[in-house]
Amino acid sequence: MHKTPRIPALRAPLAALAAGLALAGCSFMPVYERPAAPVAEQWPTLAGAQPADAAARAAGDLPWQEFVQDARLRALVERALAGNRDLRVAALAIEQARAQYQIRAADQTPTLNLAAAGNRQPASGGGISSTYTAGVALASWEIDFFGRIASLKEAALAQYLATEEARRAVQTSLVAAVASAWLSLQANDELLALTQRTLATREDSLRLVRLRTEQGVASALDLRQAESLVAAAQAALAQQQRLRALDVNALTLLVGQPLSPEWLDTQGPEAPLRADVPAGLPSDLLERRADVRQAEQLLVAANANIGAARAAFFPRISLTASAGTASTALSGLFKSGSWGWTLAPQALLPIFDGGRNQAGLDSARAGREIALAQYEKAIQTAFREVSDALAGRATLGEQARAQQAQADAEAERLRLAELRHRNGVASSLEVLDAQRSLFAAQQALAQVRLAQRQNQAVLYKALGGGWGPVAPEAVASSPQR
Incomplete structure (x- = not known):
């Protein structure tokens, strides 16, 4: 997870999201x-x-x-x-x-989930690498353009x-x-x-x-x-x-x-x-x-x-996002500096689908x-x-x-x-x-x-x-x- 940025840094993705929501609603349904x-x-x-x-x-x-x-x-x-x-x-x-x-x-409407995960695996230099996360996750939400x-x-x-x-x-x-x-x-x-x-x-x-x-x-x-x-x-x-x-x-x-x-x-x-x-x-x-x-x-x-x-x-446009805390130690999961967020928009345009x-x-x-x-x-x-x-x-x-x-x-x-x-x-x-x-x-x-x-x-x-x-x-x- 990324560390929490300053508030001004959030304006660009939020503005893009708001614009997307404003544009959503176009319909190809016959009258x-x-x-x-x-x-x-x-x-x-x-x-x-x-x-x-x-x-x-x-x-x-x-x-x-x-x-x-x-x-x-x-x-x-x-x-x-x-x-x-x-x-x-x-x-x-x-x-x-x-x-x-x-x-x-x-x-x-978006689907929000509480998410918690833990991952332990061998580190490249030896030993064990641990990662723990907890927070709120936005499931893949299709913006209905x-x-x-x-x-x-x-x-x-x-x-x-x-x-x-x-x-x-x-x-x-x-x-x-x-x-x-x-x-x-x-x-x-x-x-x-x-x-x-x-x-x-x-x-x-x-x-x-x-x-x-x-x-x-x-x-x-x-x-x-x-x-x-x-x-x-x-x-x-x-x-x-x-x-x-x-x-x-x-x-x-x-x-x-x-x-x-x-x-x-x-x-x-x-x-x-x-x-x-x-x-x-x-x-x-x-x-x-x-x-x-x-x-x-x-x-x-x-x-x-x-x-x-x-x-x-x-194109089918979807959005996945999460906000929460991440730490390499379970005891530091909710300490200061461990909070962050991710925003992952995705657009898929059909090119070839066999008809x-x-x-x-x-x-x-x-x-x-x-x-x-x-x-x-x-x-x-x-x-x-x-x-x-x-x-x-x-x-x-x-x-x-x-x-x-x-x-x-x-x-x-x-x-x-x-x-x-x-x-x-x-x-x-x-x-x-x-x-x-x-x-x-x-x-x-x-x-x-x-x-x-x-x-x-x-x-x-x-x-x-x-x-x-x-x-x-x-x-x-x-x-x-």
Whole structure:
């Protein structure tokens, strides 16, 4: 170590260091501009479709608590938000990305270490030479003249923000999935009750037909038809029991814990979801859809990586320094005159690297094009999902009304067939056929109603609804740009 010089002698290196810090901050990162959305400015319209209202409250601003009207379903969603493992993984990914961002941010600041060392070796004239040092050491610190570290920090920040959007996208999907599974369970409970009633009715009809056949009033054809309808109802009952069990399994996985029977009681209102979900405009997707914003943040990160790759072509300037005491004897380590300092700046300019830096820049540019294509694909996928849901909203209502009319007609047909049969005008085959047609129409009606209600959840999810604001403690600890 050098002996401590007078204060004026320190002015030159300190001035150089200050000048270097003042010049640092140059960046080769391309200026980010949001690409134009590769979709139409309006949703496709169908007859009966609701027009987009730009002044309406966006679905992304509609909390899921307002969207879900049923208290039991709301409780299931709350449990799912607390216990779902996919959402937990997404939240932990945020913590990991935050740590990576903090690592990149730390690269911009010097690292100071307490250092102590001792060295004993044979001296040239015989004997043993000893050297002891102790002090503060500045690890090799890169002065970011050309913005390489700043670009990497910007990329890490964008990746961190992308993980936050990914968590919100998972939450949106989770709310919609729980609602959809609950509606499916509700519909299957309705179909299960319908099938049980139908089976009981057909078994009664079979007993009557069997008695009439034994008395010679009904034919064997009537008996076989009645037996066939009972077997069909039994098969439908087994199918509905299986479908209900699958719905319970799906809900259990989504919620993340076993569900007691009271949580699976679906008796209540048939439409537990808010129907008037405002569609807004396609441009709203850029601000409301978490997966679209996630793709945009990944595009920002890829854009920042280009700046880091460009900076690699320029000199990399680093600084190593230390200050402390040195002595040939351990007892004199902290005596007067043993103090000193070292300052070792270094500049490395790439001359030949086998094309590594150029390949890194090419890779970064290709990565940005990939991220751009993924961002555009995310927008197009979102546009298609919303368009599909709007098409469902425009047509499923009319389909449900038509299906209800058919079910009503089949119920009246059965009533008339039974009346004709009691008066001896119609055969039992006519009654059995009317029973079969009514059961099929009622099943179809329940399925259309399910599709209509599930379409509400799909539309809400597609428009970016379903996630609330980040917790205050998370905001307080989040890095800022």
